[in-house]
Amino acid sequence: MRIALFCKVIDNLGDAGVCWRLARQLIQAGASCTLLINELSTLAQLAPSLQFQPVQDLDGLCIIHWTNDTQAFAMLEQDAWIGCFACDWHPLLWKALAQQERPPRLYNLEYLGMESWVEGCHGKDSIHPTTGLRQTFWIPGFSPASGGLLREAGLLDRHEQWRQTPPQLPGLVNWPNADRILSLFCYAQAPLAGLIQALSENTLYSYLLVFPGPGLQAVSRVLNQPLSPHELIHQGSLSIHCLPLLNHTDYDLVLGACDLNLVRGEDSLLRAHWAGRPLLWQAYPQDQLAHCDKVTAWLNLRPISPAFIKLHQRYNQGTAQTEDFLAALASLDEETHLIRQFRAQLAQQSDLCYRLLANLQTTVALI
Structure with missing residues (x-):
C-alpha cells in the first residue's frame, strides 16, 4: 500500500507532530509512505537526525520538502493521498489525478473531534467541484464511530x-x-x-x-x-x-x-x-x-x-x-x-492507523 501524506504546518509542533506519528505508524503497519511537509525546520525539532535537503529517507520513510505543488506530480502513482488539516492541492494536480486510469483514494485528515457532530460527519465524502473526485473526511475522535486515535503498538x-x-x-x-x-x-x-x-x-x-x-x-x-x-x-x-x-x-x-x-x-x-x-x-x-x-x-x-x-x-x-x-x-x-x-x-478500541488502512484496503479492493 503506497500512501502520500501532505502536511502544511500551521500550529507549529502540533501539525508536524501528528503527521510524523501517523507516517511512522503507517510504515510500521507495512505501508510505503511518503511525507511531504513545507517546514523541515519544524519537523527537525521532533526528529533531530533529519537533514535539510529536498528528499531523504529516514528510517524507511521518504520525506520531501514540499516547497511547491509541482513536486506532488511525482506522487500520482500512490494508492492514497492524505491531505492533513485541510491542506489543498493545485488545480492542475486535481486535473492530473482525474485523468488517471485509477486515481488514488483521497482523504482529508481533520483535527481531533470531540463534539457530538463528529460521528455523523466522519467518513463522509466531498465531491471536488471541477473533477468530480471524491475526498473522504477522516475525523480522529474518541468514539468507535470516529476515525480513531493515534496509538502505536505496545x-x-x-x-x-x-x-x-x-x-x-x-x-x-x-x-x-x-x-x-x-x-x-x-x-x-x-x-x-x-x-x-x-x-x-x-x-x-x-x-x-x-x-x-x-x-x-x-x-x-x-x-x-x-x-x-x-x-x-x-x-x-x-x-x-x-x-x-x-x-x-x-x-x-x-x-x-x-x-x-x-x-x-x-x-x-x-x-x-x-x-x-x-x-x-x-x-x-x-x-x-x-x-x-x-x-x-x-x-x-x-x-x-x-x-x-x-x-x-x-x-x-x-x-x-x-x-x-x-x-x-x-x-x-x-x-x-x-x-x-x-x-x-x-x-479497547482500534487505533486511527488501523481504521484508516482498513478503510483504504476495502475501498481500493472495490475500485
Missing part, C-alpha cells in the same frame, strides 16, 4: 515499564525528588500566576518542568525575570526547571513520570491520555472563547473530578485562580484513578 505497556524507572533526559541529570512533579507545555494565554502561587506557597515541595516556547515565556512574565532552557530556579516550595525541547519518546517519558501534565493543542493532549496521569488541557485559543466549546465537549466524554472540571473551564477562559489550582492538586489521587479508567476504555 505504547501502554511501555508506559507501565517506564513508570518503574525514573527517566533520564537531556537537560536533566537526575529525575527530581519532590512531593509533586509537574510538566508544563502551554500557549502564551495560559493563566499561570495562580499555578505558581499555589505551588510556591505550599507545605509540599513541587518541581515544575517547563518546555521551551510560549509556556516558558509565560512563566517568565509571572516571575518577572527572563528564563532560558537548562535554567533552574527556586521560589518558596517550588523549583522550576527549564528543559530543552525533547523528541517524542522523551516527551512520553516525562508525561508518564509526572503527577500532573499541563498540555496544549491536540497532539500532547492525546499523549497525556496514553500516559495515564492527570492532565490539564489548554485548547488552541480562538476569538470570543470559541475553543471553550471544544473543552466542554471533551469534558463530557470522560470521567473527571469536579475540581478538574472547574479548573479546565477557568484555565481555558483565562480566569483560573490560586484556589482553583489548589483544589485540583488536592484531587490528584482521584483524578489519577479516573484518567486511567478512561485510558483503559480507549485502549
